[in-house]
Amino acid sequence: SQQGEEDPQALSIQEGENATMNCSYKTSINNLQWYRQNSGRGLVHLILIRSNEREKHSGRLRVTLDTSKKSSSLLITASRAADTASYFCATLTGGYQKVTFGTGTKLQVIP
Amino acid sequence: DGGITQSPKYLFRKEGQNVTLSCEQNLNHDAMYWYRQDPGQGLRLIYYSQIVNDFQKGDIAEGYSVSREKKESFPLTVTSAQKNPTAFYLCAAEGGYSNQPQHFGDGTRLSIL
Numbered sequence: 212s213q214q215g216e217e218d219p220q221a222l223s224i225q226e227g228e229n230a231t232m233n234c235s236y237k238t239s240i241n242n243l244q245w246y247r248q249n250s251g252r253g254l255v256h257l258i259l260i261r262s263n264e265r266e267k268h269s270g271r272l273r274v275t276l277d278t279s280k281k282s283s284s285l286l287i288t289a290s291r292a293a294d295t296a297s298y299f300c301a302t303l304t305g306g307y308q309k310v311t312f313g314t315g316t317k318l319q320v321i322p
Numbered sequence: 323d324g325g326i327t328q329s330p331k332y333l334f335r336k337e338g339q340n341v342t343l344s345c346e347q348n349l350n351h352d353a354m355y356w357y358r359q360d361p362g363q364g365l366r367l368i369y370y371s372q373i374v375n376d377f378q379k380g381d382i383a384e385g386y387s388v389s390r391e392k393k394e395s396f397p398l399t400v401t402s403a404q405k406n407p408t409a410f411y412l413c414a415a416e417g418g419y420s421n422q423p424q425h426f427g428d429g430t431r432l433s434i435l
Contacts, residue, residue, distance in 0.1 A: 215364075241420065241421070242420075242421050244423055244424075246426075251410075251429070251431075252428050252429065253326070253328075253412055253414075253426035253427050253428045253429050254365075254412065254414075254424075254426045255426070256423035256424065256425070259421060259422075259423055261421055299364060299365070301424075303420075303421075309367070309370070310355075310424060311367075312357075312364040312365040312366075313364050314363060314364040315363075315364055
């Protein structure tokens with residue numbers, strides 16, 4: 212089964228609104244990463260948050276991590292049509308570099 | 323221009339045929355990965371390699387094979403033993419150190435004729 216589970220599976224918002232996506236995982240992690248995937252393309256790394264960090268910002272992106280609840284959230288503020296994509300969380304666990312991806316949230320931003 | 327190059331973008335396989343997907347990187351990264359993505363799904367790890375001449379099976383290695391003869395190259399062969407090969411295949415590379423993101427190619431879409 213997947214280590215990470217994103218919620219919701221799909222999200223549709225108007226341009227200018229904020230979008231929030233959640234990720235829950237099952238086992239202890241070294242770090243958690245968020246990626247974006249445009250249709251038919253590869254994944255693009257957005258933010259990496261380490262297990263000892265609680266919040267991280269990058270431009271219009273804000274990621275939080277709650278290790279006690281084994282969950283993370285990705286907030287995109289003032290969304291744009293170009294933000295339309297699928298968003299995946301990925302967790303790094305164990306002593307070797309094995310990253311496990313969740314099932315993704317499909318975001319649609321309506322102009 | 324640094325990055326991961328996957329080729330071809332589209333590939334068609336006949337029944338009983340082996341096909342090889344190419345992945346080349348010029349990022350000088352030690353670790354490379356192959357993932358499979360089915361429609362509406364996340365990524366599942368097929369094989370990974372942390373160093374030249376060494377590779378490990380991932381979660382769904384059956385019916386696939388890889389080689390890592392050069393740091394820059396990590397080709398994936400989809401063998402005839404893989405009964406359901408239709409999927410989007412993604413290659414990634416990573417610096418090999420802790421807390422580094424993965425860099426992805428643009429994928430190869432494999433279909434059965």
